[in-house]
Amino acid sequence: MTIAERQQTAPPAEVPSYVAIRPPTVELIGIGPDSALVVDNWLWLSGYVHHLTHPLFALVTARNVGSVLALTSYSEVQRQLAGLRIAPEADEFGRIRPSDSAIAAATRVTFSIVQVGLEMPMVEDVSTDSDGAIRILWTIGGRKLELVCPFQPSQRPYWYYSDAQDFRIEYEQSRDVLRRLVAWLNGKTTAFPR
Amino acid sequence: MTTSVPESEVRVPLDANALRKIRRSWIKGRGGVKKAAFMPRENGNDRDGLSVSIETPDLAETHRAHFDSGSFCACVVSAFQVRNLTLEIVLAPEDFDPAHALITGIPDRTLGSEELARAERFAEKLAEVATEYRFPTP
Numbered sequence: 001m002t003i004a005e006r007q008q009t010a011p012p013a014e015v016p017s018y019v020a021i022r023p024p025t026v027e028l029i030g031i032g033p034d035s036a037l038v039v040d041n042w043l044w045l046s047g048y049v050h051h052l053t054h055p056l057f058a059l060v061t062a063r064n065v066g067s068v069l070a071l072t073s074y075s076e077v078q079r080q081l082a083g084l085r086i087a088p089e090a091d092e093f094g095r096i097r098p099s100d101s102a103i104a105a106a107t108r109v110t111f112s113i114v115q116v117g118l119e120m121p122m123v124e125d126v127s128t129d130s131d132g133a134i135r136i137l138w139t140i141g142g143r144k145l146e147l148v149c150p151f152q153p154s155q156r157p158y159w160y161y162s163d164a165q166d167f168r169i170e171y172e173q174s175r176d177v178l179r180r181l182v183a184w185l186n187g188k189t190t191a192f193p194r
Numbered sequence: 195m196t197t198s199v200p201e202s203e204v205r206v207p208l209d210a211n212a213l214r215k216i217r218r219s220w221i222k223g224r225g226g227v228k229k230a231a232f233m234p235r236e237n238g239n240d241r242d243g244l245s246v247s248i249e250t251p252d253l254a255e256t257h258r259a260h261f262d263s264g265s266f267c268a269c270v271v272s273a274f275q276v277r278n279l280t281l282e283i284v285l286a287p288e289d290f291d292p293a294h295a296l297i298t299g300i301p302d303r304t305l306g307s308e309e310l311a312r313a314e315r316f317a318e319k320l321a322e323v324a325t326e327y328r329f330p331t332p
Contacts, residue, residue: 091265093217094235127219129230131237137229144318146229150236158307160314167318169311 070113070120077110077136080126084134095132101153106134109147109157109173116175118182138185145185161185166192204285206295210273212246212283213327215261220269227269227324232317238304243296246271246283250293258329260291270327271320279319 087097098106113120125137132151137144142164149157159170159181170177170193180193206212216231234240247257249270261268276283281299288294300316301309 091217096217125222125228127228127230129233130217130235131233133236135228135230160311162315162318167311167315169307169314171307 069122070118073120073123073138074110074114076123077106077126080123081106081134084126084128087128090132094130095151096128098128098132098134098149099151099153102132102134102149102151105149105157106136106147109149110136112173112175113178113182116178118178119186120182121185140185140187143185143187145181161193163192168192168194203282206248206273206283206285208272208274208277210283211249211270212273212276212295212297213249213257213261213268213270214244214246214324215266216269218265218267221267221326225326227321227326229314229317229321231269231324232320234300234303234313234317236303238302240300241302241304243284243286243298244300246295246297247291248285248293248295253291253293254329255332256291257293261327262329268327268329269324271324275323276320279316279323281316281320 081098081103084096084098085103089095089097121138121140123136124139126134128134134147134149136147136149139145144162146160147157148160156171157173159177161168161170161181161184170181180189183189184191184193214231216227220228220231222228232244234244247253247261250257257268273283276297281297283295283297286294286296297320301312303310303313
């Protein structure tokens with residue numbers, strides 16, 4: 001594996017400078033707080049902070065630029081989850097620090113977005129509520145998609161999504177549901193997902 | 195922290211402002227408020243309503259001491275905005291805070307997914323109209 005120099009032309013604004021855009025046959029290694037490593041047609045992903053605490057090295061296929069954006073969003077989620085992992089355990093409202101099971105669920109679901117190759121926009125917010133549930137929010141225009149991962153392992157993660165007129169909760173985490181929700185979020189389908 | 199049940203529901207005037215104590219981390223970068231600030235707790239402690247205090251000049255110092263410290267701050271919604279969402283806001287005085295009130299009408303999220311979805315929606319709508327509150331300088 002060789003280390004490629006960062007490309008000379010500036011990448012799109014929404015892509016961190018350490019993620020270069022090159023044809024998929026070119027080896028690329030990004031170095032930074034989060035790293036995106038592209039080798040031939042494969043994309044190796046490791047959030048640097050996450051990697052320090054969890055020796056996990058994930059392997060996904062880079063299918064298109066959309067998946068690079070999803071990867072960037074995923075890296076940002078991982079960075080913010082790492083911050084929550086060292087937050088105070090609780091305050092007078094309740095829990096602040098999420099449970100390991102909630103972090104695992106959030107990681108699993110957000111990573112599956114990258115795996116499927118969906119065009120996920122940059123995450124807007126990653127935080128916990130007073131029950132210690134992780135809330136990860138993406139918004140485009142008036143459409144909001146939120147992944148909620150409860151503190152207790154016995155409670156299932158769910159999606160809450162809404163626009164100006166409608167709102168719904170979805171517990172199913174299948175790839176088909178993911179595709180439908182992300183397509184709606186991106187405005188590729190106008191019908192509210194049911 | 196538990197909320198008290200009002201003995202007789204006294205509606206708050208439409209022009210009143212309701213202050214809610216929240217985590218400072220629930221304030222968005224541009225001064226908005228995150229939805230988590232208005233989500234009822236899953237243990238049912240907010241079944242009676244979400245705790246707020248009616249902005250009262252004579253109690254400003256008491257409220258400042260209670261709301262605005264360390265990692266906590268206050269956000270504000272008006273009674274008009276609350277009622278506009280089909281919720282209610284009623285006085286529920288407490289010994290330490292005679293201006294204490296409750297935002298009521300939010301479904302009990304512990305009853306099922308339908309109620310949880312509606313509680314999420316109300317939290318979202320309340321957060322959309324809420325803004326960070328800055329206490330007047332003495």
